[in-house]
Every structure is written in C-alpha cells, then in structure tokens.
Amino acid sequence: MTDVQSSQHDTSATPAAKPERISAVVMGVLATGFSVWVLTTLPIQAALILTVASVVAWVAWMRTTYAYPVRTRKVIAVYLCAIAFQFIHMSEEYTGGFPHEIVDLFNSSRDWTEKSFLLTFVFGFGAIWVLAAAGALYQLRIANYLLWFYALGAGLINAISHFVFPILKGGYFPGLYTASGHLIMSALLIHLLIKESHRLRTRATGHPNDDPDNVQKALN
Numbered sequence: 100m101t102d103v104q105s106s107q108h109d110t111s112a113t114p115a116a117k118p119e120r121i122s123a124v125v126m127g128v129l130a131t132g133f134s135v136w137v138l139t140t141l142p143i144q145a146a147l148i149l150t151v152a153s154v155v156a157w158v159a160w161m162r163t164t165y166a167y168p169v170r171t172r173k174v175i176a177v178y179l180c181a182i183a184f185q186f187i188h189m190s191e192e193y194t195g196g197f198p199h200e201i202v203d204l205f206n207s208s209r210d211w212t213e214k215s216f217l218l219t220f221v222f223g224f225g226a227i228w229v230l231a232a233a234g235a236l237y238q239l240r241i242a243n244y245l246l247w248f249y250a251l252g253a254g255l256i257n258a259i260s261h262f263v264f265p266i267l268k269g270g271y272f273p274g275l276y277t278a279s280g281h282l283i284m285s286a287l288l289i290h291l292l293i294k295e296s297h298r299l300r301t302r303a304t305g306h307p308n309d310d311p312d313n314v315q316k317a318l319n
Contacts, residue, residue: 118166122240130157130244142207148260152252159251160244164292167299168238169246174291175235178246181284182228185253188277189221195273204268224253250292254285 130153137146169175198211228249234242261278265271 126241126244142201142209144205145201148256152256156248156251160247163296164243165240167296168240168243169235169295171295174295175232177288177291179232181288184280184284188281191277192274197273200273250285250288258282
C-alpha cells in the first residue's frame with residue numbers, strides 16, 4: 100500500500116494534548132437525562148439495563164476513544180454489521196411480544212406497548228445508530244460514545260440478559276435465538292474499539308515500537 104493510499108484510510112493521530120471537555124459534559128448530561136427518562140417510564144428491570152449501560156459506556160468512552168476517536172474503517176464496518184444484526188434481533192423480539200413479556204415476567208405495574216417499543220428502540224435508536232456511524236467517519240467524539248453505548252448496552256449487556264430471562268421464565272423468551280450472534284458481534288466490536296484506542300494512543304505519544312501495526316510489520 101502506498102503512502103497516499105494509507106493516508107486515505109487512516110489519517111495521523113491527534114497530538115498528545117488534552118481533548119476538549121465540552122463533548123464529555125454534553126454527553127454526560129444527555130446520558131443522565133436518558134437514564135431518568137427510562138427509570139420513570141419503562142419497567143424497572145429494562146430501565147436498569149439501559150441505565151447501567153449508559154454509565155459504563157461513558158466511562159469506557161472517556162478511557163479510550165474520547166481522546167482518540169476511531170479512525171479505522173474496519174471498526175465502523177463491524178459496527179454497521181452489528182447494527183444490521185440488531186434489526187434482526189429486534190425483529191425476533193417484536194414478533195415474540197418482547198415488551199409484554201418483560202412486563203409479565205417481572206409483574207411490572209408499568210405498561211410497555213409494542214408501539215412504544217417500535218418507535219423508540221427500533222426506529223428512534225435505529226436512526227441514532229446509523230447517524231453515529233456517519234459521525235464516527237468524521238471522528239466526532241459524541242459519535243464514539245454511541246459506538247460504546249451500542250457495544251456495551253444494546254450489544255453485550257442486552258445479549259447476556261437474553262440468556263437470563265428464559266431461566267427466570269422457565270422457557271423461551273423473545274430474542275433468545277439471536278442473542279448469541281448479538282453477543283459475538285458486540286464482543287468483536289469492543290475488542291476493536293480497545294485495539295483502535297491503543298493504536299492511536301501509542302502513535303500520538305510517540306512510541307512507534309508499541310504500535311501493533313509496526314510490531315506486525317517487524318515480524319513480517
């Protein structure tokens with residue numbers, strides 16, 4: 100690959116200076132508002148999953164891709180593939196009556212309609228996930244938070260919960276059949292996000308010998 104081709108795929112990393120903090124504050128406020136909303140409207144068990152995911156994603160984002168936003172197309176491509184699988188997963192949830200099953204499983208006093216589920220978590224978040232991919236192409240920090248929120252929340256934690264729900268119910272629970280694929284895709288995305296953050300950090304701090312790409316070249 101020539102230097103010109105390489106520059107098209109991966110621009111130089113940001114210098115090792117402290118990044119702006121406005122994005123962190125804005126995303127923290129939005130995540131807090133989102134958590135308050137789900138905790139006051141959704142069945143508490145579903146709301147807790149989303150709240151934990153929003154907090155853990157913020158911490159992971161701040162420790163990794165906040166300072167060094169994703170630049171490699173492979174990460175974004177895997178993220179988009181995971182999003183595509185998310186729609187398959189949510190199709191299984193919808194056809195199985197996931198919102199009603201959650202309410203019945205935990206005997207929640209809060210109703211959760213299929214219309215609300217579709218509008219918010221399928222169409223609404225579906226649009227947000229796609230927009231996050233577009234933002235990640237331009238190294239937007241907030242978009243990188245959404246990559247982490249998807250990987251940890253809609254992906255990893257959500258997938259694990261789908262193995263717990265059938266145990267609690269004693270039988271099939273909507274989303275179980277596609278949960279394994281969801282788990283694999285989210286785990287792969289998390290791995291790539293961490294690897295990308297490490298790669299960009301080592302380049303920015305001036306330690307090329309620690310760069311996995313350079314190590315691989317040396318071995319070859």
